[in-house]
Amino acid sequence: xxxxxxxxxxxxxxxxxxxxxxxxxxxxxxxxxxxxxxxxxxxxxxxxxxxxxxxxxxxxxxxxxxxxxxxxxxxxxxxxxxxxxxxxxxxxxxxxxxxxxxxxxxxxxxxxxxx
Amino acid sequence: xxxxxxxxxxxxxxxxxxxxxxxxxxxxxxxxxxxxxxxxxxxxxxxxxxxxxxxxxxxxxxxxxxxxxxxxxxxxxxxxxxxxxxxxxxxxxxxxxxxxxxxxxxxxxxxxxxxxxxxxxxxxxxxxxxxxxxxxxxxxxxxxxxxxxxxxxxxxxxxxxxxxxxxxxxxxxxxxxxxxxxxxxxxxxxxxxxxxxxxxxxxxxxxxxxxxxxxxxxxxxxxxxxxxxxxxxxxxxxxxxxxxxxxxxxxxxxxxxxxxxxxxxxxxxxxxxxxxxxxxxxxxxxxxxxxxxxxxxxxxxxxxxxxxxxxxxxxxxxxxxxxxxxxxxxxxxxxxxxxxxxxxxxxxxxxxxxxxxxxxxxxxxxxxxxxxxxxxxxxxxxxxxxxxxxxxxxxxxxxxxxxxxxxxxxxxxxxxxxxxxxxxxxxxxxxxxxxxxxxxxxxxxxxxxxxxxxxxxxxxxxxxxxxxxxxxxxxxxxxxxxxxxxxxxxxxxxxxx
Numbered sequence: 196x197x198x199x200x201x202x203x204x205x206x207x208x209x210x211x212x213x214x215x216x217x218x219x220x221x222x223x224x225x226x227x228x229x230x231x232x233x234x235x236x237x238x239x240x241x242x243x244x245x246x247x248x249x250x251x252x253x254x255x256x257x258x259x260x261x262x263x264x265x266x267x268x269x270x271x272x273x274x275x276x277x278x279x280x281x282x283x284x285x286x287x288x289x290x291x292x293x294x295x296x297x298x299x300x301x302x303x304x305x306x307x308x309x310x
Numbered sequence: 311x312x313x314x315x316x317x318x319x320x321x322x323x324x325x326x327x328x329x330x331x332x333x334x335x336x337x338x339x340x341x342x343x344x345x346x347x348x349x350x351x352x353x354x355x356x357x358x359x360x361x362x363x364x365x366x367x368x369x370x371x372x373x374x375x376x377x378x379x380x381x382x383x384x385x386x387x388x389x390x391x392x393x394x395x396x397x398x399x400x401x402x403x404x405x406x407x408x409x410x411x412x413x414x415x416x417x418x419x420x421x422x423x424x425x426x427x428x429x430x431x432x433x434x435x436x437x438x439x440x441x442x443x444x445x446x447x448x449x450x451x452x453x454x455x456x457x458x459x460x461x462x463x464x465x466x467x468x469x470x471x472x473x474x475x476x477x478x479x480x481x482x483x484x485x486x487x488x489x490x491x492x493x494x495x496x497x498x499x500x501x502x503x504x505x506x507x508x509x510x511x512x513x514x515x516x517x518x519x520x521x522x523x524x525x526x527x528x529x530x531x532x533x534x535x536x537x538x539x540x541x542x543x544x545x546x547x548x549x550x551x552x553x554x555x556x557x558x559x560x561x562x563x564x565x566x567x568x569x570x571x572x573x574x575x576x577x578x579x580x581x582x583x584x585x586x587x588x589x590x591x592x593x594x595x596x597x598x599x600x601x602x603x604x605x606x607x608x609x610x611x612x613x614x615x616x617x618x619x620x621x622x623x624x625x626x627x628x629x630x631x632x633x634x635x636x637x638x639x640x641x642x643x644x645x646x647x648x649x650x651x652x653x654x655x656x657x658x659x660x661x662x663x664x665x666x667x668x669x670x671x672x673x674x675x676x677x678x679x680x681x682x683x684x685x686x687x688x689x690x691x692x693x694x695x696x697x698x699x700x701x702x703x704x705x706x707x708x709x710x711x712x713x714x715x716x717x718x719x720x721x722x723x724x725x726x727x728x729x730x731x732x733x734x735x736x737x738x739x740x741x742x743x744x745x746x747x748x749x750x751x752x753x754x755x756x757x758x759x760x761x762x763x764x765x766x767x768x769x770x771x772x773x774x775x776x777x778x779x780x781x782x783x784x785x786x787x788x789x790x791x792x793x794x795x796x797x798x799x800x801x802x803x804x805x806x807x
Contacts, residue, residue, distance in 0.1 A: 230666035250623040263697030267503040267753020287410040293648035
């Protein structure tokens with residue numbers, strides 16, 4: 196949910212000088228499944244604008260042909276043999292869940308009224 | 311024995327091995343001190359005295375106390391999952407959760423015979439530099455209880471500096487072991503990325519998170535490091551390489567001879583090219599520490615690492631981006647709290663309400679920032695560019711380590727600041743990590759060792775080394791410690807006495 200589909204990006208039009216207003220914060224929060232209060236919207240709009248101005252300094256780097264580093268050590272995919280191994284005890288795992296029912300996690304309804 | 315809580319681990323080992331004391335006595339002494347002072351200090355989130363004493367009794371009965379770390383108490387930052395023991399990562403969203411398994415490092419410490427005293431306070435999901443972002447309580451600096459103990463491992467630093475544990479584990483993403491160690495007068499080491507298992511460590515920024523030791527002496531930190539280090543097949547980022555011989559390196563360093571060692575002072579971090587923001591006293595102590603290294607025989611020269619100037623913005627794009635992804639799992643369905651599930655709301659609404667009420671302001675800020683940096687229109691300009699800066703920083707380290715064996719800088723640009731002074735100013739808070747971020751982004755090891763006081767508060771020297779050369783950090787740190795006489799932590803005890 197953190198890599199929105201095309202068209203989901205915030206309303207600012209240039210990356211170099213982003214304007215992050217209340218509406219943008221609300222939109223980003225929605226993408227991140229995060230309800231925010233009006234008071235938080237006001238506070239975050241000011242703070243995140245300042246933070247974005249600061250972090251935009253990365254664009255100063257002359258890094259045209261530089262290969263990005265996503266990780267400090269080279270990662271290789273780790274595969275294991277296709278054999279059954281012991282897993283965590285079901286009862287212990289479900290005991291930590293907010294709600295459980297008949298050996299399963301119980302979740303709120305997934306489909307809305309109209310679906 | 312009068313005060314078991316004042317002894318370094320090495321002295322506790324000797325006292326246990328000789329039978330002069332027992333694991334139960336050592337554990338009880340620490341529990342008594344926790345009961346006496348932690349109400350004010352706020353270092354711990356969870357202490358189970360009965361379980362600790364029972365465990366200590368087992369060690370005594372086994373006859374192993376004093377062998378290695380058997381019978382030595384330890385505290386763990388609440389970011390490490392511990393089977394059956396409450397684990398919150400400093401967040402309301404995990405309130406009351408008891409994990410069904412333990413982190414590899416917690417298991418290794420248990421196997422080594424240590425006694426778990428409890429779980430220490432921290433900034434929520436390790437996001438912060440002051441431990442003021444904990445959802446539960448403020449932690450105070452034992453040197454001045456009106457000041458912060460650093461963050462995010464501030465509970466661990468306060469516990470060890472305040473003699474509520476002989477040593478502790480912290481985690482370091484952008485400096486969260488080194489900075490709290492520096493501002494509380496401790497030794498704190500961020501090992502080479504991947505050299506200590508991250509399995510069972512609640513993830514903040516997966517490409518940066520690293521567990522490591524915090525202790526009152528370099529040797530104590532080295533003992534803890536060797537106990538937790540080494541390859542872990544359950545962690546796909548774990549390096550399959552031998553644990554560096556850090557205990558031997560600490561012993562060598564304590565002899566005080568650094569002849570032949572080439573030390574680089576980073577121009578951009580506390581050197582001639584440093585930007586504003588450094589306390590004058592911090593720079594003075596740093597210069598004195600460099601003079602100590604020269605007096606011990608090291609050859610010192612200035613080294614320039616220009617990309618380090620962009621470490622702070624790069625970090626504050628990369629870490630929130632990874633956090634926004636890692637924290638997606640906290641949605642109230644499988645563990646932790648759930649909010650608003652009264653039958654009238656669908657799953658999306660319940661998840662959003664749970665996250666709204668479960669997360670604190672700093673976590674929300676970073677999730678939103680990370681979501682922004684990863685969004686379709688801005689990915690290349692922010693996240694992609696930050697990853698390129700990371701390459702430039704790594705290149706700067708490589709070039710520097712062609713010329714010198716270790717790099718040094720102040721650990722934190724300032725001493726501990728008053729509680730509350732930076733809470734409404736995220737940028738001021740982030741600046742606390744100025745010096746520690748480059749090593750995090752490049753994955754190289756770095757240690758903070760005390761190098762004196764400024765305004766009566768501890769200052770740390772940071773020593774950085776090439777990947778998998780953690781032993782160099784310990785050797786230099788031990789030499790600095792030795793040149794200063796008694797560890798700085800002892801001065802706090804003298805002052806309190």
